[in-house]
Amino acid sequence: MFRVLLFFSIFPFISLIDIKNFIPFGLEHNDKIFEKEITNITDPISISVRYSFFNTYYDTIRISSNGLIVFGNNSCLLSFKTSDQHPFDDLVCIAPYWIDTNLTYDTVSNIFYREILLKTEPNTLYDITKILRNGFPKLAAQRMLWAFVITWYELPDNKNDINRNTYQVILTTNGFYSFSLFTYHQLQWSQGLSGNHAQIGFNAGDQINYYRLKRSLSPEIINIVNESNIGIPGQFIFHTTGNISDVQCETSTGLQISPFRGSIYGGYEIRLHGICFNQSHYEIHIDDHLVDDCRILNSLYIVCTMPMLMDSGKIKIELFNQETKELIDSTDFLAHVPEDHGELILSNYINLTQQIADPNNDELILHFQSNSITQKYLFRIIIYDYATQLSSDNQTLYNRTRQRIDLGLGYLNLSAINNLTIRYDTIFSVTTDPTDRVHALQISFEIEQTKGWLRSALFVGAKIFTAATTLNAAYCPAWLLMQSDPLKYIEQVPVCPCQVPIEPWLDEYMGFRIDEGCDARKPIEETCAYHKSARGCYRKRSDTSWAGAQCCYDEQGKFIEHGKDGAGTLDVISPDANSWYGKSLNFFGHFFSDFLSYWSCCRSLLISETLCKAYYDYRPAGRCENMEIESIEKHGDPYFVTLNGSSYTFQGQGEYTLLSLPEFNGQEVQIRLASNDENVNKTVGIVAFVIGFLKDKKRVQFELFPTHQHLEIRIDTRLIDLPHEEFGVSVLIYEDEYVKIKRKVNGAFKISFPGSHFRFRATIRPNYDFFDLETLLEREKFNKLSTPSYGLLGDLHGLMYPNGTRILINESNENTLFEYGQSWGVSRNTSLFYYLNDDINHQFSFFEQNLEETNKMTLVQSNCNNDLLQEQEQEHCTQETSHIDSNELNEENSHDLYRSDQHHWESLTVTIAADVIPQKKSNSAIHYTYSYSNLFILFLYFFL
Incomplete structure (x- = not known):
């Protein structure tokens, strides 16, 4: 009863504690x-992982x-009260503050502990990961998947409990x-009853390996x-x-920055690391400032x-x-403009x-x-x-300034x-x-931060341009004198589809995104203020220049030409333009080039039909083509839809080339x-995929950890943080000159690449076991490729082995298709x-063993169904197959072994430097062929 009362008496007090860095x-x-109690150590506490300590x-x-903290199942005959100097024999321990302590009759102190799992406390593990990256940014690049936290609270001095x-x-x-x-909040005593002072360190229990x-x-x-x-x-x-x-300085990677991507609005913390900072003062320049x-x-x-950038x-x-102004090292940072969700x-x-x-109206409401x-x-x-001004002589911006204003409310x-x-004012x-x-x-509306959220998720804002009335009215004539032939831009921008789907209107189509200013998904009275007869518009920027296309459509989804x-x-400078090709003009580029000019020529008080017509002559609607509807191939059931529309199982x-x-x-x-071994209905699906460019040595990797309900996205080797989002809006996860990743409202990830006819959509299944991976193909452009495609999806003519041999799906049995895969x-x-x-041996040895067993079982089982065998032979074959399944292959034990090491296998990784990604040869794989007679002889050889 005393212990229960004690717990209740401390509960209100403990619940109010907020200790910094804890x-x-x-x-x-x-x-x-x-x-x-009298004993000063707990019974063994089972943990959910196999924790590695001194190998x-x-x-x-x-x-x-x-x-x-003592490891293992030993009987713990030692009292562990004295903190004699390491090393110790047969004591495997961590000593965060080893000193003899008596808590038996103390009513203030307590020791709290709990296991932290990703599925129950993902934000806590994210916070732990951020701390660890301060000391080991490379080793802790992956989010921590498990933790055990122990808090020694208000432990009293044996001599003076104050x-x-x-x-x-x-x-x-x-x-x-x-x-x-280790995190220390307060240490007010260090000497135990034995006379020894506290010790901090680690001991392997072999009297050789220890740290103090x-x-x-x-x-x-x-x-x-x-x-x-x-x-x-x-x-x-x-x-x-x-x-x-x-913790040690890393000198092999050069100067690094964490995070390596963030908002242009600034205000957040960045950390430089990767080299040793041994001087007392440095100069740091960001964007030449x-x-x-x-x-x-x-x-x-x-x-x-x-x-602010x-x-x-x-x-x-x-x-x-x-002192010397000498450049020591440099690195790159990816700055982006957060998406607006001001609505x-x-x-x-x-x-x-x-x-x-x-x-001139003095105020903004x-x-x-x-x-x-x-x-x-x-x-x-x-x-x-x-703010900026534009030089009409050379069309450059000058006197550019920036400032952040907190309204103080x-x-x-x-x-x-x-x-x-x-x-x-x-x-x-x-x-x-x-x-x-x-x-x-x-204008941004920053949410009061909730623990675990990323700053990039907190921006909800609106872009508003202000211009003096005199500039607005006088800009059009000056702008017209600066214009050149628009055809050179028309040739650079994407060609519009002549028809778009309208039931429903899509947020993206053929790589074009819906125009927020003329969004057909909204009521007509709330949109298309600048395109009075249009029902919806789409935009897409050029892959090779600043320019972009704007395509508008009527109620029937038909392209509007005039x-x-x-x-x-035409957008000579697209609102999506980014500085992958050099310094961009940011918001102002599109504003001066395409927006203020329209306002001045067609909407101001001094407008005339002649000026507005001249504007449209220099900003025409562009071109459209009749395009085949974008085809979508879905993979992962394990059904694969090929590029010519067929499907097979x-x-x-293991790992395979999809395309x-x-x-x-x-x-x-x-x-x-x-396979999802844990499920009753065992099946095979996609748990990870990587999209790489062998010539540019760039890659994007998605990896699912089903056991921990966890997703990781990597660009090359860098782990990308996924922002928290609960507003039901699309979120831009990442963008650079090679790739753009966006999380859609439905949770799907859209992955696109400039200049590619392929885009990909990845969706995590509700059970969090597999990806559904969809290939979005601009078929008309793909049909014009001069070289074929390779992999599980085949090409336009069907399936083809790496050596060039073709097979037909409808004429191939299950065994042949398995062999093809x-x-x-x-x-x-x-x-x-x-x-x-x-160490890649563990990863690939698992795959190779699994594949070998799968292949053997598939071939043997299919051979048992051979019509050439007599009924008695088929029965004997089936019995032998059962014998293989239960004894020789020992699948059950194999899965148990795999599961016992699953936590490590799921996180096991192979370092492949970005500059040594190998070229894959089309004829590198071995092509095996089997006949029924050969398989039967092979079967007899092994099992009879």
């Missing part, structure tokens, strides 16, 4: 509590009140590498609360998989706040010696974005919606003001405000601003097939997949 703990986080795997641990110690330890792994994380932190066994040990090996006071990280290793908001954490990291795309980060917040969103706001979003979340309103319930008036000087100066206001009828217009397991396109920079798609198996030398560790 993972949340306590009863409200489902922690278990160390029982305060040995353990699945049980014990926790001691004396600041000790002094208390509080610290936390996290054991964690990403499936292959193990880490130990400096200051151990001395009074100075309490000072580690202010020290660190990662630049965060009181926090230490160690790699504990094999020989214990401390000196950054003064940086600090050196330690020899591992320099932390900066990302400033003028341009998106690749931004140069440079590190200089402050979720503003009821007058269309009015704000469909016209030029006039600063925002009308807020009252919906589930504005009622549920609190928002802070931030304005990002970009704190976090607001927008649904309760109704509307907000913002005066322009609170943003920029209206009275002294040059009349030809234009401001692009990015401007006065509501046609689209293939249930191999190889030599003509497109060696584009190749590889898939990994595996196997011929496209990927070897370790031709795999495009990225693996985290260097």
